[in-house]
Amino acid sequence: MIEYTVSVTELATFCERNGDIDHRFTPSPTGAEGTEGHQRIYRRRPDSYSPEFSVSQKYTVAGIKLHLRGRADGFDASQGLVEEIKTCRVKPSTIPESVTRLHLAQARLYAALICSQEQLPEVLVRLTWLQLDSDVEYPLEQLYSSHELEVFLQRCVDTYCEWLLQLTQLREARDKSLHALNFPYTDFRPRQRDISELVYKCIDQSGQLMLEAPTGIGKTAAVLYPALKALATGKHDRVIFSTAKVVGRRTAEQTLQVFESAGLQISSLSLTAKDSICFSPGKACHADDCRYALGYYDKLPAAREAAVNQGQLTREKIEIVAAEHKLCPYQLAIDLIPWVDLIIADLHYLYSLTATLAVQLAGDGLRWTALVDEAHNLPMRARSMFRASLAKADLMAARRNSVPGLASALDRVNRALLSLQRQDWLQPDYHSEDAIDEKLLQTLQDFVSSAGDRMAADATVLQRNPELMEFYFSVLQFLRVAEKWGPEFRFELSRGIGKQGLKVELNCLDPARLLAERQGQLHASINFSATLSPPDWLRSGLGLGEGAVCRQLGSPFLPEQLQVTIDQSIDTRYRQRERSLASLAKRIDSWLGEHGGNCIVYFPSYRYLQNCLSLLEDHASNLSKRTQWVQRPRSKTQTSEPLPELLARQKNVVAFCILGGAYGEGIDLPGELLSSVVIVGVGLPQFGKETEQLRDYFQQEYGRGFEFAYLYPGLQKVNQALGRVIRDGDDRGHALLIDSRYRQMDYRQLLAPWWHYIERPAEP
Numbered sequence: 001m002i003e004y005t006v007s008v009t010e011l012a013t014f015c016e017r018n019g020d021i022d023h024r025f026t027p028s029p030t031g032a033e034g035t036e037g038h039q040r041i042y043r044r045r046p047d048s049y050s051p052e053f054s055v056s057q058k059y060t061v062a063g064i065k066l067h068l069r070g071r072a073d074g075f076d077a078s079q080g081l082v083e084e085i086k087t088c089r090v091k092p093s094t095i096p097e098s099v100t101r102l103h104l105a106q107a108r109l110y111a112a113l114i115c116s117q118e119q120l121p122e123v124l125v126r127l128t129w130l131q132l133d134s135d136v137e138y139p140l141e142q143l144y145s146s147h148e149l150e151v152f153l154q155r156c157v158d159t160y161c162e163w164l165l166q167l168t169q170l171r172e173a174r175d176k177s178l179h180a181l182n183f184p185y186t187d188f189r190p191r192q193r194d195i196s197e198l199v200y201k202c203i204d205q206s207g208q209l210m211l212e213a214p215t216g217i218g219k220t221a222a223v224l225y226p227a228l229k230a231l232a233t234g235k236h237d238r239v240i241f242s243t244a245k246v247v248g249r250r251t252a253e254q255t256l257q258v259f260e261s262a263g264l265q266i267s268s269l270s271l272t273a274k275d276s277i278c279f280s281p282g283k284a285c286h287a288d289d290c291r292y293a294l295g296y297y298d299k300l301p302a303a304r305e306a307a308v309n310q311g312q313l314t315r316e317k318i319e320i321v322a323a324e325h326k327l328c329p330y331q332l333a334i335d336l337i338p339w340v341d342l343i344i345a346d347l348h349y350l351y352s353l354t355a356t357l358a359v360q361l362a363g364d365g366l367r368w369t370a371l372v373d374e375a376h377n378l379p380m381r382a383r384s385m386f387r388a389s390l391a392k393a394d395l396m397a398a399r400r401n402s403v404p405g406l407a408s409a410l411d412r413v414n415r416a417l418l419s420l421q422r423q424d425w426l427q428p429d430y431h432s433e434d435a436i437d438e439k440l441l442q443t444l445q446d447f448v449s450s451a452g453d454r455m456a457a458d459a460t461v462l463q464r465n466p467e468l469m470e471f472y473f474s475v476l477q478f479l480r481v482a483e484k485w486g487p488e489f490r491f492e493l494s495r496g497i498g499k500q501g502l503k504v505e506l507n508c509l510d511p512a513r514l515l516a517e518r519q520g521q522l523h524a525s526i527n528f529s530a531t532l533s534p535p536d537w538l539r540s541g542l543g544l545g546e547g548a549v550c551r552q553l554g555s556p557f558l559p560e561q562l563q564v565t566i567d568q569s570i571d572t573r574y575r576q577r578e579r580s581l582a583s584l585a586k587r588i589d590s591w592l593g594e595h596g597g598n599c600i601v602y603f604p605s606y607r608y609l610q611n612c613l614s615l616l617e618d619h620a621s622n623l624s625k626r627t628q629w630v631q632r633p634r635s636k637t638q639t640s641e642p643l644p645e646l647l648a649r650q651k652n653v654v655a656f657c658i659l660g661g662a663y664g665e666g667i668d669l670p671g672e673l674l675s676s677v678v679i680v681g682v683g684l685p686q687f688g689k690e691t692e693q694l695r696d697y698f699q700q701e702y703g704r705g706f707e708f709a710y711l712y713p714g715l716q717k718v719n720q721a722l723g724r725v726i727r728d729g730d731d732r733g734h735a736l737l738i739d740s741r742y743r744q745m746d747y748r749q750l751l752a753p754w755w756h757y758i759e760r761p762a763e764p
Contacts, residue, residue, distance in 0.1 A: 002168055005365055006160065008055070008070030008109045010338075014163070015156040016105035017300075019098030021293035021331055022459070023285040029087045029132055030483050037087035037130045038073065041137065048078040055113040061161035064168065068157070072110035077118065082111040083126045089449040092129035092138040094456030098297075103127055104140065109156065112149035121146055133449050167339060170267065170308065174341065177265040178232035183225055184262035185218075189729070190556030195222035198551060199526050203230045203369055208525045208548035210375070210539055212532040214555045214754050215723030216670070216731070219528050220248075221255050223371050227526070228259070228266065230369075231341060236523045237366040240357060241344045244377035247666040252344045252373070256312055269313045269337065271345040271356070274330045277315060279322070285331075286459035292328040299325050303332060308339050338364060347378060351518050352385040353480040358518065367523035372542075374666060375527035376716055379541035382511035388478040390471075392417050392502040398471035403461055406468070409443075409450040416440040420493055421502050430689070431493040436482055436506070444475050481506045486513055488697070507690075509697045515543025530723050531716045533750065537708060555754035562726050562755040564735040566748075569760060571740040572681040577608060585612050587738060588678055589620035592654060595734050597675025598647050599626075602659040602721050604681040606633050609656050612680075629655040631663060647673045659683050665720035670727035676734040679721050682741050683714035707746075715750035722752055 029037065042051045053075035059066045074083035084107035088095065104127050111123045122145045129138040188196070191213060202209040203226070213219055227239045243249045249270060256268055275281070280290040287294040303325040310317050313336065322329035334356055337343060343357065350357045350370060361368055372378060395417065399410045416439050425431035451472055454461055462469035481489075488510040494503045508514075519525050525544065532538045535550040570580050570587060588601060603609035613630065616623045627650055632638045640646075643655055643663055651672060657663040660683060685691050691709055699705025718737070725733035735755070741747050751757070 003065035003067060004164055005067040005069065007363065007365075008068065008072075008113070009106055010364070011068060011156055011160055012102060012106040012109055015159050017098075017102050018297045019096065019295070020287035021285050021290075021296045021328060022096055022099070022287070029089055030479070032483055033132060034087045037132055038085055040135065041085055041128065041130060042074070045074065046076070046078075049074055049076045049081075053110075053114070055110060055117060057113055057116065059157050059161070061158055062165050064161040064164045066157060066161055066164070068113070070110065070113075072107075072114065075114055079124065080120060080122065081124045081126060082107060082114055083128055084110065085128050085130060087130045087132055088452075089132055089445075090452040090456050092131060094453065095129070100127070100140070104142075108144065108149060108152055111144060112146075112153035115146040115149050123149070133446070166305070167308070170265075171341075173265045174267075175232040177263050178229055181229070181259065181262060181264050183221075184258050184264075185221065188222070189218050191553050192218050192222040194553055195219060195528075196226045198549070199223050199371075200226035200230060200235075202526055202549065203227065203235045203524045206367075206523050208519065208544045209527065210532055210535060210542065210544060210548055210550045211526065211528040211553070212535075212551070213528065213530065213553040214557065214726075214752070215530040215720075216727035217553075217556055219530075220251050220373065221258070223526060223528055224252065224255055224259070227369060227371055228264070228342070231266075236369045238340075238360075238368045239342045240350055240368060240370045241342065242347050242350045242370055242372045243344065244347055244374045244381060245662075245666050247668075248373045249344050249346070251668070253312070253314060256342070256344075260312065265311065266342060267308055267311060267313070267340040268342040268344065269333060269340040270315055270318075271333055271343065271349050272315045272318070272330070273346070277319065277329045277333075279329060282463065284460045284463040285328070289460045289463060290328070292322070292326060293331075296327055296331060299327055300332070300335060303327050304336065304339065307332070307336055313340065347372070347381050348385065351378070351382055351515060353477070353484065355518070358521070361518070361521040368521075369524040370519075370522050370526065372525065372527040374529050375542060376529045376531045376538065376720075378515070378527070379511060379538075380713075382515055383508050386481060386484065386508035386511050386514055387506055388474070388481040389503060389505040390417075390474055390478055391496075391504075392421075393496075393498075393500040394467070394471050394474065396500050397467040398465075401465050401467050403454060403458075403465060403468070405454045406447070406450055409447040412443040413440070413447055416443045417502055417504065420504065421495070425493065429495045432693075433491045434487070434489075436485060436491045440504070441479070441482055444479060448472075448475060448479065478506060481508070484514055488513060490693070507693075509694055510541075510701070512540055512543050515541075516545070517543075519543045519545075530752070531719045534712065537704075537712050540702075557726055557729070557731075557754060559754065559756040561731060562722070562733050562735060563758060564722065564737060564751075564755045565758045565760055566742045567736060567738045567760045568740050568743045570738050572604075572738060573741075574687070577611075581611060581615060584680065584738065585615040585620060587736075588612070588680075589616060589622045591676070591678055591736050592620075592626060593622035595676045597651055598653045598655075598669075598673060599676045599678065600655045600657055600663065600674065600721075600724065601678040602657055602664060602680060604659050604683060605686070606658065608680070609658070613656055623654065626652050626654040629653055631655070631657040631661060643667075644669070644673075659721055660717040663724075664717060665723070667724060668727055669724055670731060674725055674733070676736070677721055677725055678736045678738065679718055680738050682739050682747055683717035684710045685713055711746065711750070715747065719750075719752045722755065 051074050053072045056069040072082055073085040086103055107125045107127050111125045115123055125142050125144055127140040230236055241252045279292050283290040285293055303321055307321045318333050319329050322332045349355055490507045492505040492507050495501055496503055527542055539548055570583050629643055647653055695705040695709035698708035722735055
């Protein structure tokens with residue numbers, strides 16, 4: 001007999017949520033604001049009132065043992081009162097009835113448990129809304145007998161256990177298939193077994209692992225296999241495969257399909273960005289505007305049951321189930337998260353300030369393990385996820401297209417920005433402080449409150465006013481970041497161009513603290529990549545503890561499989577590029593004449609790429625014999641054939657790409673798809689205010705400012721590009737590194753140790 005634990009909140013949501021999707025009330029007060037609001041109410045209650053009153057009860061239904069537990073917001077034994085407290089920034093009268101019913105159901109469940117636990121004949125159930133800005137309470141009370149409450153509780157328990165019985169049958173089949181599942185390839189490649197053993201041991205010991213292994217070794221299969229096997233042995237409860245790029249998600253899905261072909265039965269879910277999967281783009285997430293939001297929670301149970309029996313829920317399968325039941329596909333995927341064994345999702349879903357999976361980690365009591373693919377990307381991604389900005393020009397655009405009830409709130413925000421603009425700045429066009437301006441924060445909070453009231457009255461107000469909607473979401477992110485403020489943040493002001501050029505930013509210099517908070521919620525964290533060196537730099541940057549296990553596995557490939565020529569004769573530093581451009585073009589053309597097959601040439605910038613390519617096209621004889629392909633900036637549409645397809649079709653391609661871009665890592669090009677690469681420069685980030693700011697911060701914190709801000713990230717890109725060539729045991733290839741700085745040991749010692757390096761010294 002399997003025992004499940006469920007919270008009162010989860011049980012109420014599962015059994016009593018109904019009606020439409022309505023996101024007008026989703027951006028509720030922050031956790032800190034909600035806690036502070038609860039404390040306000042507790043201070044007003046009598047001494048007989050017990051806050052956060054614990055309840056717990058066990059049930060056995062149809063072979064399922066259910067442990068129901070939670071904490072009621074308040075219980076007053078002298079009054080026979082059970083209270084559920086909710087905080088809000090809108091008028092409680094505007095909150096939909098379905099939301100109120102759900103919260104009242106939660107209060108009734110607490111009351112039923114307390115009646116049973118305290119042997120009470122009846123109890124007064126009170127749902128109290130606290131409007132934070134006015135500090136006014138809005139109570140809703142109802143007297144219930146213990147019998148009424150027990151009938152309600154038992155109905156919910158029976159419904160939930162019926163669902164759990166279906167899941168139990170699915171998971172018994174899953175465990176049976178996992179016990180019988182052998183590694184679904186011919187055999188482990190060299191080093192793959194080492195990876196699997198390290199991963200399984202990490203999960204068993206609830207640890208943190210940072211694993212560096214060469215590209216092409218098959219890390220995805222070697223990591224997924226033990227993580228899935230550990231489900232059947234009870235080492236953990238759920239697995240998240242977290243990816244930095246779409247190609248990582250596809251690799252995980254393809255690997256899982258191989259496992260399924262070998263007999264695996266498991267439920268998995270791939271999460272897709274809302275903008276990509278939405279059936280009604282541009283519509284409000286509300287029944288008045290989108291038919292897929294209409295009656296969503298009434299139709300959800302049937303769709304949920306159909307989905308969990310699908311096995312691997314890719315984007316395509318989610319869309320099929322959603323279309324059949326006329327539901328929002330994005331919300332359906334979110335609501336399936338608690339019921340699947342494996343989730344494949346972008347880093348955003350696990351680590352951002354609005355991370356969907358964070359709710360599960362914090363609330364369901366299960367043991368979640370994260371497999372973080374291409375983990376070297378996480379620190380940089382986290383810096384962008386933990387920052388926010390507001391532009392005065394955007395505020396004025398929102399003000400011009402404002403609606404009744406919001407204009408005055410926007411004017412107050414504008415006055416706060418003008419006050420900041422008039423202050424004395426450290427520099428004429430830029431100013432930075434360690435603390436956020438409190439007046440600005442207050443006006444932003446007032447704006448969000450006013451916007452909430454307006455949306456309560458009109459669900460589509462933001463969709464009809466795109467500039468207002470854009471500014472509203474920017475403010476929400478600003479307030480989220482402000483709540484996480486710490487010494488690694490900076491409050492930055494820049495004047496920009498024109499009267500409305502002011503920009504206010506909350507800049508996260510080091511995401512380690514916030515990443516550590518999320519890593520600490522996991523049962524186990526496995527972070528893997530081909531470039532996780534130096535280990536002390538990445539361990540800290542990933543938010544892993546000092547006890548994390550860091551392993552660099554040797555290569556299964558022979559060093560001579562990739563012959564790397566280091567050309568120190570050409571100086572590619574920014575100020576020397578024009579002088580050395582002719583030599584660079586000549587060297588690349590010479591390489592193309594010496595090495596046949598498909599080749600990718602990587603440059604540190606688009607301008608450098610175009611300047612060199614122009615010279616090559618005018619004077620290079622070997623380039624003219626090749627099919628050319630050029631990567632375009634993100635702002636421009638790529639009109640040519642996708643590079644992977646072209647490389648698969650032809651054997652004489654030379655592609656010009658950006659180092660660290662979409663084709664610098666993650667792309668799998670085995671065999672003859674790629675024979676050589678040329679890497680121009682050492683990949684250092686562009687010199688500028690932001691990078692220099694990082695350098696100063698890391699110098700102060702760690703004493704290695706240049707290394708953390710420039711050197712280590714740069715050589716990471718170089719090693720990733722080198723890893724594109726050798727993807728299989730039979731692959732052979734060549735690489736050319738061009739830069740005079742490779743004569744310095746600080747650069748040389750950071751190159752991947754797995755390949756055979758041939759030096760071409762600088763000319764005297």
